[in-house]
Amino acid sequence: METVKLIIDNKEVEVPKGTTIQKAAKLLGIDIPTLCYMDLHDLNIENKPGGCRICVAEVKGRRNLAPTCSTRCEEGMVVSTHTVRVLNARRTVMEFILSDHPKDCLVCPKSGNCELQSMAHRLGIREIPGQEYAAMSTYRKDFSPSIIRDLDKCIMCRRCETMCNTVQTVGALSAVNRGFMAAVAPAFEQNLEFSTCTYCGQCVAVCPTGALTEINHVPSVLRALVDPTKTVVVQTAPAVRAALGEEFGYEPGTLVTGKMVAALRALGFKYVFDTDFAADLTIIEEGTELLDRLTRHLKGDKTARLPILTSCCPGWVNFFEEYFPDLKDVPSTSKSPQQMFGAIAKTYFADILGINRKDMVVVSIMPCLAKKYECQRPEFSVDNNPDVDFSISTRELAAFIKQANIDLKTLKDEEFDAPLGESSGAGVIFGTTGGVIEAAVRTAYEVHTGKKLERVDFTELRGLEGVRSATIDFNGLPINIGIAHGLGNARKLLDDVRSGKSQFHAIEVMACPGGCIGGGGQPLHHGNSEIIKERAAALYREDRQKPLRKSHDNPFIKKLYEEFLGKPNGEKAHHLLHTHYFDKKKKIMIKQ
Amino acid sequence: MSSIKIELRKEDVDFIKGVCDSFKNDPQELINVLHTCQEHFGYLPAEVQEVISDNLNVPVAKVYGVVTFYSFFTMTPKGQHPISICLGTACYVRGAEKVLEEFKKELGLQVGQVTTDGKFSLSSLRCVGACGLAPVVMVGEKTYGRVAPDDVRNILKEYE
Numbered sequence: 001m002e003t004v005k006l007i008i009d010n011k012e013v014e015v016p017k018g019t020t021i022q023k024a025a026k027l028l029g030i031d032i033p034t035l036c037y038m039d040l041h042d043l044n045i046e047n048k049p050g051g052c053r054i055c056v057a058e059v060k061g062r063r064n065l066a067p068t069c070s071t072r073c074e075e076g077m078v079v080s081t082h083t084v085r086v087l088n089a090r091r092t093v094m095e096f097i098l099s100d101h102p103k104d105c106l107v108c109p110k111s112g113n114c115e116l117q118s119m120a121h122r123l124g125i126r127e128i129p130g131q132e133y134a135a136m137s138t139y140r141k142d143f144s145p146s147i148i149r150d151l152d153k154c155i156m157c158r159r160c161e162t163m164c165n166t167v168q169t170v171g172a173l174s175a176v177n178r179g180f181m182a183a184v185a186p187a188f189e190q191n192l193e194f195s196t197c198t199y200c201g202q203c204v205a206v207c208p209t210g211a212l213t214e215i216n217h218v219p220s221v222l223r224a225l226v227d228p229t230k231t232v233v234v235q236t237a238p239a240v241r242a243a244l245g246e247e248f249g250y251e252p253g254t255l256v257t258g259k260m261v262a263a264l265r266a267l268g269f270k271y272v273f274d275t276d277f278a279a280d281l282t283i284i285e286e287g288t289e290l291l292d293r294l295t296r297h298l299k300g301d302k303t304a305r306l307p308i309l310t311s312c313c314p315g316w317v318n319f320f321e322e323y324f325p326d327l328k329d330v331p332s333t334s335k336s337p338q339q340m341f342g343a344i345a346k347t348y349f350a351d352i353l354g355i356n357r358k359d360m361v362v363v364s365i366m367p368c369l370a371k372k373y374e375c376q377r378p379e380f381s382v383d384n385n386p387d388v389d390f391s392i393s394t395r396e397l398a399a400f401i402k403q404a405n406i407d408l409k410t411l412k413d414e415e416f417d418a419p420l421g422e423s424s425g426a427g428v429i430f431g432t433t434g435g436v437i438e439a440a441v442r443t444a445y446e447v448h449t450g451k452k453l454e455r456v457d458f459t460e461l462r463g464l465e466g467v468r469s470a471t472i473d474f475n476g477l478p479i480n481i482g483i484a485h486g487l488g489n490a491r492k493l494l495d496d497v498r499s500g501k502s503q504f505h506a507i508e509v510m511a512c513p514g515g516c517i518g519g520g521g522q523p524l525h526h527g528n529s530e531i532i533k534e535r536a537a538a539l540y541r542e543d544r545q546k547p548l549r550k551s552h553d554n555p556f557i558k559k560l561y562e563e564f565l566g567k568p569n570g571e572k573a574h575h576l577l578h579t580h581y582f583d584k585k586k587k588i589m590i591k592q
Numbered sequence: 593m594s595s596i597k598i599e600l601r602k603e604d605v606d607f608i609k610g611v612c613d614s615f616k617n618d619p620q621e622l623i624n625v626l627h628t629c630q631e632h633f634g635y636l637p638a639e640v641q642e643v644i645s646d647n648l649n650v651p652v653a654k655v656y657g658v659v660t661f662y663s664f665f666t667m668t669p670k671g672q673h674p675i676s677i678c679l680g681t682a683c684y685v686r687g688a689e690k691v692l693e694e695f696k697k698e699l700g701l702q703v704g705q706v707t708t709d710g711k712f713s714l715s716s717l718r719c720v721g722a723c724g725l726a727p728v729v730m731v732g733e734k735t736y737g738r739v740a741p742d743d744v745r746n747i748l749k750e751y752e
Contacts, residue, residue, distance in 0.1 A: 170651075173653060
């Protein structure tokens with residue numbers, strides 16, 4: 001490999017040709033600040049608009065300052081990253097950005113977690129000159145079922161645009177207008193609700209400021225908790241336990257399952273259950289569906305469409321309803337674990353308690369923002385009473401715990417309640433890319449072959465590669481499995497399905513890069529993809545520690561079918577646990 | 593932001609498709625496609641952008657982003673008699689701005705707007721290459737030179 005030698009801040013470094021100054025500096029332990037640049041290396045995601053100009057440095061012989069995020073190293077270059085000229089320029093740029101930025105840090109939802117705020121602090125900005133002359137641009141706020149857009153706080157880093165277009169290929173957001181009126185917005189500056197947005201929340205996950213945040217449902221949950229007529233039940237998604245700790249100072253990848261359960265109980269939830277239980281249930285339903293379609297397909301039944309696509313991710317469901325409505329009979333009809341849980345809680349469990357579903361409030365803790373939209377879908381309610389009343393993100397839960405004066409670190413581990421709190425390791429790994437299909441394989445293999453699996457760890461299905469494939473031997477029958485995470489990767493597999501080229505029997509899709517562990521509702525990774533790797537490792541660790549690792553071995557699942565549901569994919573199961581999809585291709589609505 | 597709702601006729605859609613085809617439906621040709629379509633329709637309403645987006649396989653948000661970035665593109669239709677006031681250096685120093693103000697006052701319009709009867713629209717431009725006649729006003733294809741604010745009413749009268 002061709003390399004170049006250069007000097008940065010009087011230190012020599014040798015790097016491969018094409019390396020940017022910023023990356024070369026990092027090797028020397030020089031951390032050049034930036035606002036717009038973002039590199040999620042392990043996920044192959046980079047945002048490099050060279051727009052904020054915070055990362056500038058002086059290059060000997062060059063007239064102007066160089067943006068180090070997008071300037072490549074050259075042989076013999078001499079770079080200075082903290083001369084008076086550089087520091088002044090950086091400060092001036094920052095002051096310009098701040099002169100057009102609201103000064104409501106004290107009450108901003110991003111306060112304490114805001115990259116702009118941290119940068120102002122790091123650069124030692126103590127006043128913002130020129131404010132009296134600066135015209136503040138103002139935009140109306142946009143409230144969607146999942147995401148709030150407050151474009152007054154946008155600094156045009158365009159990370160959201162990269163996520164929405166390059167990574168997710170959703171194309172809901174684009175830079176529009178110019179000058180002071182420049183903003184990132186949907187087509188015709190319509191509200192997000194009328195755009196092609198899937199509510200995956202990846203724009204929120206990367207926004208450095210308070211311009212993109214989630215709808216906060218904590219006040220509604222609090223009101224339900226203090227209402228003596230309501231029985232409040234909570235479910236926690238697998239990916240939450242692997243990330244919640246980060247908000248309380250734990251190292252990324254620390255599992256806080258027991259403490260999370262204790263905190264939820266302390267918050268006043270009457271029953272603390274686990275979405276992992278519903279994940280096991282999903283596997284039984286989805287696995288049965290897979291085997292049914294597969295068997296019919298092998299017998300030559302043309303109506304049995306393959307591949308089967310997983311349907312537990314609501315961002316993904318929104319995506320194919322928008323972009324692939326012609327394929328809406330291909331995904332599994334199984335509801336997502338969140339909705340399966342809600343349906344069972346408000347029937348089976350409400351019956352056990354002897355209460356009316358209207359007196360039960362189901363709250364879900366999710367790593368996801370699309371779940372907020374999903375639980376509001378009309379098909380998931382009975383007589384206007386939703387199966388899941390409120391969905392709050394990992395971040396909202398962390399804030400709620402802090403508001404309630406609960407010191408998570410000192411809590412003793414507690415166990416989930418029965419009967420909807422017991423889960424297998426298969427349910428746990430739902431939270432990471434490849435996990436759903438691995439869980440499905442564990443069950444489908446044993447059901448199909450009648451044999452016990454020698455090895456439950458399918459490492460060939462794991463990893464962070466955007467599109468992965470593997471062939472699993474089902475006792476002589478090779479099953480081709482495809483995995484995609486990130487909607488842009490999913491689109492590639494879907495295009496093949498549409499054109500009839502796909503050779504897969506089953507495909508798992510998760511909308512967010514990394515799966516739910518990288519969800520839009522998780523603690524912010526601030527561009528560090530190591531955190532996402534650590535969270536995945538944590539889930540696989542929890543899986544290994546579980547006495548039961550296959551969904552169909554979960555005794556509470558068996559009991560649920562015996563006492564209540566009947567057969568998998570049976571009539572009752574179909575009524576409660578399955579759904580159907582819609583053609584939601586957006587027609588542009590013109591505002592009058 | 594356009595507030596006009598239009599319904600494209602089949603031949604309009606076919607025209608846009610034809611334009612996109614002539615540029616091989618290449619997303620890189622978006623600006624050229626927009627250019628040709630604006631020449632044809634006089635402006636770029638949302639519906640036209642939507643059809644372009646479909647054909648070039650570019651998100652409609654991106655198309656809108658480009659339309660709003662370049663001041664040449666417009667989402668409001670031009671009037672029957674589009675009025676353009678030159679604000680280039682020569683015209684500007686000889687009082688073009690006062691002429692513009694007068695047009696604004698007479699028509700009750702801002703730059704980029706069109707009268708409710710669709711008769712006049714108002715825009716500004718940068719230099720038509722007739723600096724000797726500064727300040728210059730164009731109405732449709734017709735050029736008026738050495739325009740003073742007092743002339744504005746008479747110019748408009750010609751089109752009544």
